[in-house]
Amino acid sequence: MEDLERIGQQAKKAEAVLRTLSRGRKDAALNRAADRLDESEEQLLSANEKDRMAALEKGMSQGLLDRLTLTRERIRSMSQGLRDVAALDDPVGEVTGMKRRPNGLLIGQKRVPLGVVGIIYEARPNVTADAFGLCFKAGNAVILKGGSDAAHSNAAIVSVLRSALAEENLPPEAVCLLTGDRSQTTRFMKMNEYVDVLIPRGGASLIRTVVQESTVPVIETGTGNCHIYVDESADLAMAVEIVYNAKTQRIGVCNACESLVVHEAIAESFLPMLAARLAEKNVELRGDKQARAVLNTIREAAEEDWGREYLDYILSIKTVRDISEAIAHINRYNTGHSEAILTSDYANANRFLEEIDAAAVYVNASTRFTDGGEFGFGAEIGISTQKLHARGPMGLRELTSTKYIIYGDGQIRP
Amino acid sequence: MEDLERIGQQAKKAEAVLRTLSRGRKDAALNRAADRLDESEEQLLSANEKDRMAALEKGMSQGLLDRLTLTRERIRSMSQGLRDVAALDDPVGEVTGMKRRPNGLLIGQKRVPLGVVGIIYEARPNVTADAFGLCFKAGNAVILKGGSDAAHSNAAIVSVLRSALAEENLPPEAVCLLTGDRSQTTRFMKMNEYVDVLIPRGGASLIRTVVQESTVPVIETGTGNCHIYVDESADLAMAVEIVYNAKTQRIGVCNACESLVVHEAIAESFLPMLAARLAEKNVELRGDKQARAVLNTIREAAEEDWGREYLDYILSIKTVRDISEAIAHINRYNTGHSEAILTSDYANANRFLEEIDAAAVYVNASTRFTDGGEFGFGAEIGISTQKLHARGPMGLRELTSTKYIIYGDGQIRP
Numbered sequence: 001m002e003d004l005e006r007i008g009q010q011a012k013k014a015e016a017v018l019r020t021l022s023r024g025r026k027d028a029a030l031n032r033a034a035d036r037l038d039e040s041e042e043q044l045l046s047a048n049e050k051d052r053m054a055a056l057e058k059g060m061s062q063g064l065l066d067r068l069t070l071t072r073e074r075i076r077s078m079s080q081g082l083r084d085v086a087a088l089d090d091p092v093g094e095v096t097g098m099k100r101r102p103n104g105l106l107i108g109q110k111r112v113p114l115g116v117v118g119i120i121y122e123a124r125p126n127v128t129a130d131a132f133g134l135c136f137k138a139g140n141a142v143i144l145k146g147g148s149d150a151a152h153s154n155a156a157i158v159s160v161l162r163s164a165l166a167e168e169n170l171p172p173e174a175v176c177l178l179t180g181d182r183s184q185t186t187r188f189m190k191m192n193e194y195v196d197v198l199i200p201r202g203g204a205s206l207i208r209t210v211v212q213e214s215t216v217p218v219i220e221t222g223t224g225n226c227h228i229y230v231d232e233s234a235d236l237a238m239a240v241e242i243v244y245n246a247k248t249q250r251i252g253v254c255n256a257c258e259s260l261v262v263h264e265a266i267a268e269s270f271l272p273m274l275a276a277r278l279a280e281k282n283v284e285l286r287g288d289k290q291a292r293a294v295l296n297t298i299r300e301a302a303e304e305d306w307g308r309e310y311l312d313y314i315l316s317i318k319t320v321r322d323i324s325e326a327i328a329h330i331n332r333y334n335t336g337h338s339e340a341i342l343t344s345d346y347a348n349a350n351r352f353l354e355e356i357d358a359a360a361v362y363v364n365a366s367t368r369f370t371d372g373g374e375f376g377f378g379a380e381i382g383i384s385t386q387k388l389h390a391r392g393p394m395g396l397r398e399l400t401s402t403k404y405i406i407y408g409d410g411q412i413r414p
Numbered sequence: 415m416e417d418l419e420r421i422g423q424q425a426k427k428a429e430a431v432l433r434t435l436s437r438g439r440k441d442a443a444l445n446r447a448a449d450r451l452d453e454s455e456e457q458l459l460s461a462n463e464k465d466r467m468a469a470l471e472k473g474m475s476q477g478l479l480d481r482l483t484l485t486r487e488r489i490r491s492m493s494q495g496l497r498d499v500a501a502l503d504d505p506v507g508e509v510t511g512m513k514r515r516p517n518g519l520l521i522g523q524k525r526v527p528l529g530v531v532g533i534i535y536e537a538r539p540n541v542t543a544d545a546f547g548l549c550f551k552a553g554n555a556v557i558l559k560g561g562s563d564a565a566h567s568n569a570a571i572v573s574v575l576r577s578a579l580a581e582e583n584l585p586p587e588a589v590c591l592l593t594g595d596r597s598q599t600t601r602f603m604k605m606n607e608y609v610d611v612l613i614p615r616g617g618a619s620l621i622r623t624v625v626q627e628s629t630v631p632v633i634e635t636g637t638g639n640c641h642i643y644v645d646e647s648a649d650l651a652m653a654v655e656i657v658y659n660a661k662t663q664r665i666g667v668c669n670a671c672e673s674l675v676v677h678e679a680i681a682e683s684f685l686p687m688l689a690a691r692l693a694e695k696n697v698e699l700r701g702d703k704q705a706r707a708v709l710n711t712i713r714e715a716a717e718e719d720w721g722r723e724y725l726d727y728i729l730s731i732k733t734v735r736d737i738s739e740a741i742a743h744i745n746r747y748n749t750g751h752s753e754a755i756l757t758s759d760y761a762n763a764n765r766f767l768e769e770i771d772a773a774a775v776y777v778n779a780s781t782r783f784t785d786g787g788e789f790g791f792g793a794e795i796g797i798s799t800q801k802l803h804a805r806g807p808m809g810l811r812e813l814t815s816t817k818y819i820i821y822g823d824g825q826i827r828p
Contacts, residue, residue, distance in 0.1 A: 016745065020768055099790065105779055107789055114801050115771075192625065196801050211606065215626050217802045238824045245826035331430065353819045354434055357529070365519055365822025374827070375521055375818070376513065387528050387610050387815035388631045389803040401801035404789070405767045408779025410652045412659035413788070 003180065004187055007143065008194030010173035011116045015141040017171050019113055023090040025168065026137055030086035033164035034079035037129065040160045041075050047156035048125065055123075055149050063252075067124045068150055078129040078157075081379070085133040088378045091397045092139045095405070106407040111400050113139030115196035118188065119381075120210055122202040123147030128157045131201075132175045134381050138399035143195065145178040145185055155179070189214035196401075197389075201382055204309075219389060221382035224254035224337030225309045226367045229326045229352070231343035232263040236270050238364065239342045240277050243315075246340070246366040248281045252311045254383060255338050255370040259306065259316040261326045267319050268294050283313045290319035306333045323348050327355050334358055336385045338367040359385055359392035417594065418601055421557060422608030424587035425530045429555040431585050433527055437504040439582065440551055444500035447578035448493035451543065454574045455489050461570035462539065469537075469563055477666075481538045482564055492543040492571075495793070499547040502792040505810045506553045509819070520821040525814050527553030529610035532602065533795075534624055536616040537561030542571045545615075546589045548795045552813035557609065559592040559599055561616075569593070603628035610815075611803075615796050618723070633803060635796035638668035638751030639723045640781045643740045643766070645757035646677040650684050652778065653756045654691050657729075660754070660780040662695040666725045668797060669752050669784040673720065673730045675740045681708050681733050697727045704733035720747045737762050741769050748772055750799045752781040773799055773806035 018026075037044070048070040055065055091111055098108030117140045119131045128146055135142035146154040154177055162172035178184060189198060189210060198218045200210040207222050228246055230239045246257035262270060271294045275285060285291075286301040298317075305316040306329070320326045323341075330339055340362035341352035349363045360370040370393060372380025377395030384390045390398035432440075451458070462484040469479055505525055512522030531554045533545045542560055549556035560568040568591055576586035592598060603612060603624060612632045614624040621636050642660055644653045660671035676684060685708045689699060699705075700715040712731075719730040720743070734740045737755075744753055754776035755766035763777045774784040784807060786794025791809030798804045804812035 016769075016771075019771070101788070101790060105783060110767075112771075212629055217631065217800060219802075235824070241826055242824065249827050353524075355430075357430075357433070357526075358817060360818040360820060362820045363822060365820060365825040366827050368827035369519060369820065369825065370818075374515070374519075376515060386631060388633075391815050392818045401805050403772060404774040404784075404806045406774060406776045406779060406783065408777060410649070410656065411779040411783065412655055413663050413780050413782035
């Protein structure tokens with residue numbers, strides 16, 4: 001308990017220094033941290049090797065093991081990530097909406113850091129450097145709780161980052177790493193006095209746990225049951241390529257397409273074209289009755305298929321009578337991530353953009369673009385699927401808050 | 415349980431209608447609700463009389479009884495509140511930052527309603543109409559949980575609002591009232607499936623309970639331990655009037671001044687002037703050693719005084735060596751609400767604005783201006799003292815979220 005309390009106090013103290021730090025000093029520290037990571041390659045690889053050995057021994061799956069593994073290339077990509085963040089504009093300090101009130105008060109809103117950001121994530125050591133870089137550039141101290149399977153790797157990375165901060169005469173406590181057990185994490189999620197926001201990064205169950213247990217404000221990131229609705233008027237050749245891309249370009253990501261919604265008038269012409277293209281990647285199709293009337297060898301979609309985020313080579317297919325049914329179906333089953341309509345109809349495009357309730361709504365494009373890099377933010381800390389504070393890809397700006405600044409010359413309230 | 419589930423479903427359904435409602439229809443409904451409140455005066459007063467009788471019987475304090483009481487004038491002020499909100503700009507639908515990406519995608523951010531807003535508040539029936547008006551204008555359905563002492567009053571008000579909505583062919587479930595017991599409220603705070611945000615309005619203990627128990631995202635409003643720092647270079651006559659205003663103009667509010675921080679170099683000249691003025695309202699002063707050396711009859715401030723929100727005719731006084739000590743003291747004890755510096759020094763004014771961590775930071779003005787009306791927002795749902803989503807007075811804009819809208823012409827991710 002004392003340990004955690006001390007970490008909270010240290011992070012809070014570091015935050016007060018970071019709050020007013022110039023861009024120049026922040027960028028210098030990020031670049032120095034990048035250099036130090038590069039120079040510490042051997043030491044990082046050997047720490048990672050310890051984690052890998054332990055993971056192999058306990059029989060970790062290939063996928064998780066891959067995420068845990070550091071290579072020379074991945075270390076270079078971590079350090080390059082820090083340099084990229086250094087090159088981004090500093091969001092802190094911008095003043096917007098400054099207006100003079102009738103009583104002469106001049107009131108504006110200034111962008112400021114959030115304060116202390118907590119990140120809870122799985123055994124992916126690259127997140128350690130990434131999360132630090134983004135939080136730091138936005139003027140925040142960060143407390144990291146990484147998966148315990150990456151304990152040696154994370155400790156090594158944080159130690160490198162901290163010594164780079166110290167070399168720049170900055171408080172090393174700007175990045176803190178929790179190394180305690182589960183009960184420490186539980187207490188961490190209730191440290192409202194020291195932590196301004198928690199961002200869980202990982203699978204659905206990690207995120208659920210943080211949402212359920214935390215009293216600190218949480219930004220929910222994550223799960224995407226993304227739909228593409230192919231309207232009656234869609235360009236079918238374009239539609240085949242977009243669905244193929246959104247389903248198969250990368251399957252394990254939250255912005256991949258999981259469900260196709262198709263207008264019944266084109267089901268007969270479109271579905272066979274699409275099925276042929278998806279067969280190249282052996283995508284399993286699961287359809288409703290009407291879809292199966294066209295593609296008669298495919299499996300029947302059960303009710304639970306409509307709500308599934310497969311993260312796999314599987315696509316559910318729902319046929320609808322019209323765009324109203326499509327919108328109702330999507331708004332019922334989606335997870336508020338990314339949804340697309342493929343259409344050449346002006347009114348339908350507008351209606352879909354207006355009525356679909358999701359972080360990102362597309363016309364005639366793949367859902368795979370929901371990403372901080374693709375949106376032009378340079379980097380992202382995650383994709384928010386909730387509506388408070390930030391919705392969609394979160395860049396540096398979303399790691400800040402605001403405060404009102406008010407210039408007076410003696411005003412009192414009558 | 416079923417009841418609460420049904421209310422959640424109904425609110426969600428109503429929200430889907432409100433989401434795309436034109437400003438004209440929203441304003442018409444607000445104005446009709448205002449008319450109906452005026453016409454229902456007798457019925458509202460007699461419902462309120464039942465609540466008042468029960469409250470008197472159980473010996474409710476005068477202050478609480480006053481907040482519970484409806485009068486003809488207060489009903490007119492409720493209906494006028496709805497008309498005022500109808501006259502405000504609709505925040506929904508604005509698109510900002512639309513930019514063309516190198517691949518041709520056109521990406522913008524559109525302002526949309528939050529969805530379903532939950533308000534938990536004390537026995538103040540006027541909040542029922544106010545909260546509905548603001549949430550509705552921003553396109554949200556609202557679920558209200560008012561203090562049980564106002565049960566009859568709230569039921570009567572909500573019934574009037576609902577019939578006005580029905581007359582406008584809008585779903586009455588756009589405003590729902592919870593009438594269950596405490597266990598219902600506890601379950602309500604965990605209805606993440608149906609409720610997008612909870613806003614507690616009331617005293618510190620109500621807010622603490624909601625923050626602790628809720629899994630739905632909460633916007634914390636409220637407590638203000640506000641400081642005024644009188645710098646060495648302050649105009650002392652101006653300072654007397656600002657402190658007098660911030661302390662005494664209204665004592666029971668969150669933006670009232672609770673603590674004075676004064677530069678030691680002017681303590682001897684300033685404190686007697688201020689004490690004389692505050693004596694007009696019999697303000698009790700509690701000072702540190704140096705303050706008591708000047709004002710030798712005042713009580714000594716204990717450590718717990720620095721953190722107290724008195725909401726009373728009491729002011730604590732802390733003397734400091736310089737602005738650094740003032741900033742450190744304020745950042746240690748404040749609640750992130752409103753803080754002011756009184757100074758004629760350019761560098762000190764800027765430094766205070768930069769380094770103080772609070773929702774509103776003032777130079778040479780009373781902290782009493784932290785208010786949606788005074789900031790020009792027309793109305794407010796509360797003053798956020800947290801950093802996520804909204805900080806400071808929350809108007810219609812803070813009752814909205816955003817979504818990304820993306821126009822493509824066949825883009826796929828390479």
